């Protein structure tokens with residue numbers, strides 16, 4: 001083997017990446033609720049020189065308290081970060097923002113580690129009510145030494161009700177109330193929850209991982225203005241940015257603690273190519289966010305109605321199916337009616353170039369970015385039903401239709 005020629009494995013890797021890009025970028029409709037398409041400019045920044053760089057503050061040896069960047073060559077990274085943080089603060093209506101967290105899970109750590117001491121108590125929505133697994137007893141709480149008690153979310157929409165939440169908070173007297181779900185259809189009665197939490201001295205931490213893009217566009221709800229103390233989450237679900245996390249608060253005292261504990265407790269280098277790409281996404285959303293978020297929610301409702309009309313059992317029909325980018329299949333009802341569970345349904349649809357997850361969520365964020373509108377939802381519903389429930393070979397038709405959508409809207 002000559003060292004300056006690509007090895008067989010390198011060529012295979014190149015081919016796999018190219019095939020992945022073609023398949024996911026041109027040949028399927030992606031309805032995964034946890035994903036989105038990153039704008040062309042943001043993608044360019046992701047592969048910029050920033051991808052390999054460091055910038056970290058250090059105390060200078062022999063110079064007392066002096067803190068400086070430990071690396072040279074960083075003359076542009078601070079300004080990039082300032083732009084990204086500024087856009088995040090403006091979009092989510094807080095004075096302090098950090099785009100350093102490497103993901104939604106890391107953003108949760110960034111808030112919890114400094115704000116809830118070891119031995120503390122949180123209430124969070126349990127996974128069986130649509131909550132995020134990370135807040136279940138064996139995961140973040142076990143790692144951080146917390147007790148976690150359930151904040152109930154009930155009914156077909158996994159809805160958090162004000163009186164029930166207030167009663168739970170009054171009984172549990174937690175250090176923090178953690179809102180946010182992985183299966184999320186409707187906003188929270190946040191003012192009532194915040195009042196109940198603040199009454200017992202608890203902080204309200206709002207995990208917006210799934211709904212950040214909707215919040216950015218003025219849909220769903222406005223966590224900091226409605227009483228949350230900190231809002232944080234992923235930047236790549238309804239928010240169409242690179243994989244990553246961010247956190248915003250209006251409280252200087254909390255931000256000092258959060259910012260002060262990020263370095264070396266939660267993370268080391270913050271990945272500057274990601275922060276540049278996220279900055280670009282947030283700046284794009286300042287221009288087009290409202291239009292984008294409105295379209296996403298309108299598509300969810302239209303797709304929900306069309307699927308239901310075609311016989312797909314969905315949760316929360318009487319409430320209009322959704323106020324988010326998600327629709328939730330009623331797995332039990334579908335099994336009773338068609339003998340099919342969400343997992344096998346998703347595998348069947350994958351073969352037909354339609355991607356949903358195996359836990360019964362259907363997301364409309366990425367197809368909205370492609371340019372689909374409520375007008376197209378009946379056609380999309382019909383393909384999902386024919387390919388998923390009836391086992392028809394709709395893949396070729398999906399591929400032809402998909403090829404009509406080049407580029408991204410709202411970017």
Ligand SMILES: Cc1ncc(COP(=O)(O)O)c(C=O)c1O
Nearest residue numbers: 103104105132180181182209234
């Ligand atoms: C509510 C919620 N919080 C946090 C996370 C973790 O996000 P990430 O994958 O960006 O770490 C998820 C992931 O799905 C989530 O649904």
